[in-house]
Amino acid sequence: MNLTHISLFSGIGGMDLAADWAGFTTIAQVERDPYCLKILNKHWPNVPKFEDICDVTSNTLGGGSNTKPTVLSGGFPCQPFSTAGKRQGQADDRYLWPEMLRLVQELRPAWVLGENVAGILSMGIDIPISDLEGAGYSVRTFVIPAVSVGAPHRRDRVFIVAYPKGQRLEERGLPLRTEPEKSLHEFSSEDVADSVITGLEGTEQQRAHRTGTKERKTCTLGAASQCDFDGGTNWSVEPDVGRVANGIPSRVDRLRSLGNAVVPQQAYPFFAAIAAIERGAT
DSSP states (O other): OOOEEEEESOTTTHHHHHHHHTTOEEEEEEOOOHHHHHHHHHHOTTSOEESOGGGOOTTTTTSGGGGSOSEEEEOOOOTTTOTTSOOOGGGSTTOOHHHHHHHHHHHOOSEEEEEEEGGGGGTTTHHHHHHHHHTTEEEEEEEEEGGGGTOSSOOEEEEEEEEETTHHHHHTTOOOOOOGGGOSSSSOHHHHHHHHHHHHHHHHHHHHHHHOOOOOOOOOTTOGGGOEETTEEOOSSOOOTHHHHTTOTTHHHHHHHHHHOOOHHHHHHHHHHHHHHHTTOO
16 A cells, blocks of 8 residues: 655654655655755655745646645644744744645645644644644644653654544445544544554664664653653753754754754654554554
8 A cells, every 4th residue: 555645844854754664655845944955855855845835736746646645744833833932823924834724625635744842732723623623624632742752852742633534434335423533534533542652652662673772761651750761861951962063064054953853753653553544454
């Protein structure tokens, strides 16, 4: 089964890397930052790139199978919601969720995976949820800290997972359910949540297997303050990384890109769960 992925606001490819690990083929990337584009071109040289999401349509994507990917993902710009910024929300000119929604409505992907900083929870998480539900999708949200996948810092990220209501049931000739919480697909929403959490528990072991590094202790969700990493302690505040980056070319670009990026291991369980469901695994 060919699992396809379109990446919006790709950055340096954190979500794209997670999609690769789960067996997806990324068929398009949208990113306008010149430095990030260099990174994407290095690691995904054959994937079509688009710099302005406002110019992306089913026609510019080439039509055919590209018009309905398995997953449309996007970490729509977080600056409007970040506690490190002015927190202008929808008033910020970098608020591009409406453009992502437009592509959801036009392309009708089988799944939507959105990502943002935790600040969106107090500044408008209801908007993308309501918009997706209005477009005919069932929606669930998750807050996954980077510490839960072995990173030595909290770095909470909000993931928005959406699936067309009733579509999977119709495709398989099953009766439609009327309960909203069960309309995601023939598996309950709790099953999806369980598969994601199971994926989180296995992510660090898989990372160690892939990289040949030793397995680190993995934290229980929400228990960041009590986690140890390789015999050390969790950072109470992220340290200034300038001490390890001085003299490196494009230092400022690297730090900015890393700051905006999602830790791939945070996103991987969602792609893995979606892949399992699409392939018929229970």
